[in-house]
Amino acid sequence: MIGIWKGIVIHHSASHDVSANTIDRWHKERGWQEIGYHFVIRANGDVEPARSWERAGAHAKGRNREYIGICLTGKFTEHPPTPEQVTSLIHLVRGLRSRWGAEKIEKHHDQCPGPMFPWAFFSEAVKRG
Ligand SMILES: [Zn+2]
Numbered sequence: 474m475i476g477i478w479k480g481i482v483i484h485h486s487a488s489h490d491v492s493a494n495t496i497d498r499w500h501k502e503r504g505w506q507e508i509g510y511h512f513v514i515r516a517n518g519d520v521e522p523a524r525s526w527e528r529a530g531a532h533a534k535g536r537n538r539e540y541i542g543i544c545l546t547g548k549f550t551e552h553p554p555t556p557e558q559v560t561s562l563i564h565l566v567r568g569l570r571s572r573w574g575a576e577k578i579e580k581h582h583d584q585c586p587g588p589m590f591p592w593a594f595f596s597e598a599v600k601r602g
Contacts (some may be wrong), residue, residue, distance in 0.1 A: 477536040478574055479539035479575065480575050480578060481566055481578050481597070482542050482580070483581065483586050484532060485546070485547055485548065486559070488546065488547075489546070490547060490549060496523070497579045511542050512543045514565070517555070520577050521542050543562065553589040559595060566578065578596065
């Protein structure tokens with residue numbers, strides 16, 4: 474069991490709106506044990522639990538042991554997330570931080586979650602929580 478979460482890494486799926494089960498299948502096809510993210514947030518705002526809390530993630534090289542991985546479905550290089558997704562993400566991040574610490578909130582990299590993701594709005598909203 475992991476004791477301390479240092480932060481949270483935000484991703485997009487770079488795909489259409491798919492379930493955590495579908496991403497789980499994709500990741501297994503790559504030879505991984507299971508889905509690499511801890512949570513998936515669908516276009517309608519539903520939060521789907523994914524990888525177990527018992528295990529480190531497999532979503533951001535060098536950060537997997539200390540960072541919770543959250544993936545929003547969609548391709549934010551081409552379109553923004555839905556307002557429902559952003560709202561659910563803000564609530565989820567606030568909840569995780571109040572329970573687990575997880576102070577640092579980071580993008581995966583420049584193109585993930587993608588330039589259409591409203592990073593400034595999201596970071597401000599999370600701070601206000
Ligand atoms: Zn990513």
